[in-house]
Amino acid sequence: LFFWQWADGLRGLVIGTVVFFTAFNLLEASLPSLVSKVSPAGGKGTAMGVYSTSQFLGAALGGILGGWLFQHGGLNMVFLGCAVLCAIWLVVALRMNEPPYVTSLRMPLTPEAVREAGLTERLMAVPGVTDAVVVEEESAIYIKLDTKILDRTTLERLVNPASSACEA
Structure with missing residues (x-):
């Protein structure tokens, strides 16, 4: 105009x-x-x-x-x-809603974690995780999370508990 x-x-x-x-x-x-x-x-x-x-x-x-x-x-x-x-x-x-303030992460998975049946469901139950999907071909998981609620260290322990225990 x-x-x-x-x-x-x-x-x-x-x-x-x-x-x-x-x-x-x-x-x-x-x-x-x-x-x-x-x-x-x-x-x-x-x-x-x-x-x-x-x-x-x-x-x-x-x-x-x-x-x-x-x-x-x-x-x-x-x-x-x-x-x-x-x-x-x-x-x-x-009319659009404000997008959520989330961070996208790609985390490598151990072979055991890739085969774990309930990993995605377990992560989706965690407060702060808004989406998660395992990609077996990449041995990785893609996660969207709210960093104000959940930090990466806690998330790494939830994704690969065996490797986190070995590092500690």
Whole structure:
């Protein structure tokens, strides 16, 4: 809307560009983190792949839609079309819940721990653990936890009790 109203002068163009790219860089850095936080422990790679694909499809479709709007309504129509898309996104974003403040960890597992049947369920019962998944092929467990409730040392003892006892 700013560009629609004041982009015909150099001052408006410079101010609008600085504000736009400041917000753009903030989103460009924070959205991947948001996707990572809300994705399941074992599905972060898939979620990031879907995010990247959506990002590039959006850039392609945005160029196509912007060109179509410019062809049929001029530059002001492009700015108004972007404003409509921003308003739609604002409505969606206002309804989103704040993501949990969790940390993702990948911890190696001993062969015994990999074969342990109830490891994931035992960890999910621990306060502070929000998600856990064992990946046998990697001999590892992916865990999401709230570090304010549970520390890594306690978690290591729960994941590999035999190796923690040997170290102590």
